[in-house]
Amino acid sequence: MRMILLELFLTFLLVGFIAFGGGYAMIPIIQQEVVERHGWMNVTEFTDMIGVAGMSPGPIATNIAIFVGMQQAGIVGAIVAAIGMVLPSLVIIVAVGTIFFRIHQNKWVQSSLYGLRSVITGLILYAAVVFAVRNELVTSVSWFTLSQLLIFAGSLAALLLLRKHPLTILIISGLIGIALYS
Amino acid sequence: MTETGKTIWQLFTTFLRIAPATFGGGFAVMPAMEKEVVEKRKWMDSEDIGDVFAVAQSIPGAVAINSATFIGYRIAGIRGALAAMIGMLLPTFCIIVVLSYVFLQVKDNPKIEAAFLSIRATIVALIAYAAIKYGKKALVDKASAVLIGVTVLLLFVGGSLIHPLLIIAGGAAAGIVIQAIKAKLGQERSKELRQERSGKVQEQIFDYMI
Numbered sequence: 001m002r003m004i005l006l007e008l009f010l011t012f013l014l015v016g017f018i019a020f021g022g023g024y025a026m027i028p029i030i031q032q033e034v035v036e037r038h039g040w041m042n043v044t045e046f047t048d049m050i051g052v053a054g055m056s057p058g059p060i061a062t063n064i065a066i067f068v069g070m071q072q073a074g075i076v077g078a079i080v081a082a083i084g085m086v087l088p089s090l091v092i093i094v095a096v097g098t099i100f101f102r103i104h105q106n107k108w109v110q111s112s113l114y115g116l117r118s119v120i121t122g123l124i125l126y127a128a129v130v131f132a133v134r135n136e137l138v139t140s141v142s143w144f145t146l147s148q149l150l151i152f153a154g155s156l157a158a159l160l161l162l163r164k165h166p167l168t169i170l171i172i173s174g175l176i177g178i179a180l181y182s
Numbered sequence: 183m184t185e186t187g188k189t190i191w192q193l194f195t196t197f198l199r200i201a202p203a204t205f206g207g208g209f210a211v212m213p214a215m216e217k218e219v220v221e222k223r224k225w226m227d228s229e230d231i232g233d234v235f236a237v238a239q240s241i242p243g244a245v246a247i248n249s250a251t252f253i254g255y256r257i258a259g260i261r262g263a264l265a266a267m268i269g270m271l272l273p274t275f276c277i278i279v280v281l282s283y284v285f286l287q288v289k290d291n292p293k294i295e296a297a298f299l300s301i302r303a304t305i306v307a308l309i310a311y312a313a314i315k316y317g318k319k320a321l322v323d324k325a326s327a328v329l330i331g332v333t334v335l336l337l338f339v340g341g342s343l344i345h346p347l348l349i350i351a352g353g354a355a356a357g358i359v360i361q362a363i364k365a366k367l368g369q370e371r372s373k374e375l376r377q378e379r380s381g382k383v384q385e386q387i388f389d390y391m392i
Contacts, residue, residue: 112358118326
């Protein structure tokens with residue numbers, strides 16, 4: 001029990017320190033840790049959790065941390081994971097917050113952020129493919145595959161063109177799922 | 183209650199009230215924060231809070247948590263930072279704990295299973311959308327395009343073998359090397375970098391968190 005608590009804390013502490021970008025941009029890092037390295041859940045379970053976290057109030061990354069902690073070690077696990085996730089924010093802000101206005105303009109910081117943005121884009125692109133494949137969006141030529149592709153395309157269009165809030169899209173998608181698949 | 187004690191309590195309660203309004207991350211939270219912190223409490227002016235949001239996005243972690251913590255820190259030091267952070271975290275913590283319990287109970291229900299079959303495809307769309315949004319910011323020159331390509335390639339080959347820490351550190355290092363080479367070759371620094379250095383680029387905040 002103690003072992004898992006320590007592992008949860010350290011895992012989300014690491015995530016909190018290296019997950020740049022905020023929001024869904026942080027998901028690949030969390031996925032790498034929670035699914036690939038620790039095997040706490042498979043991609044489908046992880047995706048469902050993102051769905052629930054995305055439909056709940058609060059930052060998606062801390063929501064996921066609380067969710068994983070809860071699932072692995074109950075309420076204590078949730079607390080430990082949440083603290084691990086937010087501790088880096090506190091440490092960084094207290095350590096560099098006030099001088100960051102100045103170092104933000106620094107050549108080295110800017111160059112690092114420039115590289116980070118590209119790498120994070122790569123991570124998200126890769127994650128999108130991994131999520132699509134392992135959630136079996138495309139299995140074979142079938143009615144199911146077609147419907148999944150249509151839901152994917154419809155969701156993306158609603159985000160890009162109609163600029164709908166993710167929460168709205170998730171709820172509508174859920175209702176479509178009930179209508180189609182039950 | 184002392185004056186500082188009062189401020190710290192106000193920080194806690196202010197963010198406690200804002201937190202449940204933040205569906206889907208920072209989408210809704212920044213305008214709400216600005217309204218509370220700038221207009222209602224008059225803790226800082228709108229230019230200051232713009233700086234806070236800019237820094238909150240540049241450091242790792244959730245932008246909403248970073249912003250709240252930073253505001254708390256600037257107003258009342260470490261205790262203020264803690265108060266704001268805990269205020270921001272507490273409501274959603276309780277909600278998620280309850281939700282995760284409920285989810286475990288209902289997830290095998292055929293209707294819920296059907297709903298999630300569709301939601302999974304939507305999550306992939308959300309991640310793809312994040313890639314597009316983030317990619318637009320990252321893609322400022324040819325070198326950044328190459329770096330994105332190399333990252334994806336490495337991930338497909340190495341996958342989970344490459345530790346995320348290595349990827350992030352590698353990205354920062356690559357950024358420094360690329361900019362140094364550009365400087366050596368006498369090329370101008372990447373477009374966005376120059377703009378940011380002159381302090382002109384105020385990143386689009388409200389649309390950010392996705």
